[in-house]
Amino acid sequence: MTSTNSTTRRNKRVGGALAAALCALALTACGTEAAGGRVTAGAAMAARPTATPTPTEARPDPMDDPALTLEDQQAAVAFMALVTEVAAPCEEDAEDLPTVPSSLPPQRPVPGPDEPGAPRPRPAVSEVPVPVEDLPAPADTAWNFDRVRQEVELGEVEKCAALRHGSRIAKALDGSGDPTAAHVEKALGEIGYNLPYRLHGPVEADGKVEFTLDLRGGELCLDGTYDGTRTTFDPYGVHPAVYCTDVKRRG
Structure with a gap:
């Protein structure tokens, strides 16, 4: 069972990823518009791609598109600011979680060399190199779509953020038309x-x-359904190398 310390560390990692992504986008937005004139967000920032059943490479980062205009970059910064803002209260709650006391016994001081119970000196280590067996070949790191499309477990911060995103959307949509x-x-x-x-x-x-x-500053994606009266949601975690719609859901 994962300890509270482990959960808190993971939550801070997710928060750090969100902040880092926002800073990177802010720096990008300071550039100039691409040559050739203005390109609309729908055309430059892709056009939502249609994923093939077995992609041959990882999902490209939309921010690497050389056709991005300053307006497109600013829109991306604004979106990441929204993602960070929604998750901020969840980060604060995670930091307030109590820590689990260590179950290890207190360490006893090591006696000095002239005191009773002092450890015996170790024999000198030979400087003659010892032959080492060949290490096994590293695991296959080639692109594997089936591996990276598996659903990822969300951390507590992103589970909390999913509820907050869902609440914002439901408030705007429910019964609205x-x-x-x-x-x-x-x-x-x-x-x-x-x-x-x-x-x-x-x-x-x-x-x-x-x-x-796609609400990823970390791993959060969110499916939504609106029936004219209310909106329902289903959050899940997705590896950054694939699209939210590519993920293979559990169960």
Whole structure:
């Protein structure tokens, strides 16, 4: 069973990843617009790609697109600021968790060389090199889509952040209008979830609207469904090398 100390360390790591991503984006936004004129966010920041069943390489970082304009970069910074802001109270709660006292017995002082019970001196170590057997070949690190598309366990901070994102979206959507893709996309855009490569969908299915949000500063993705009255959510963790829609869910 994972200790509270371990959970707290993981939460701080996730928070650190969010802050680091925000700083990196802020530095990128200080650049100039790409040559060739303005490119819209929908075209430059990709256009949401259609994942193939077996991709041959990792998901590219949208921020590496050379066609990004200053406006696109600023939109990305704003999105990461939103992700960081939503998760901030969760970070603070994690830092307030009590630590688990150590179960190890107190260490006894080591006696000096002239005191009773002092350890015996070790014999001198020979400087003649000792032959070492050949080490086994390192594990295969080649791209493996089936491996990286497995669902990842979310930390406590990201579980908390998922609830907070869900609450924001439900407040904007629930009972706000008919379940159409256009209505849902507009409502999500008005509260900051408006980057094309961060929003998969929305799509209409069986009288409902389904969408997926990529909220990764860490590993959080969020599936949502709006039926015209209420919104339901399903958070899960995804490796950064694949799209949220590529993940192979557990169970």
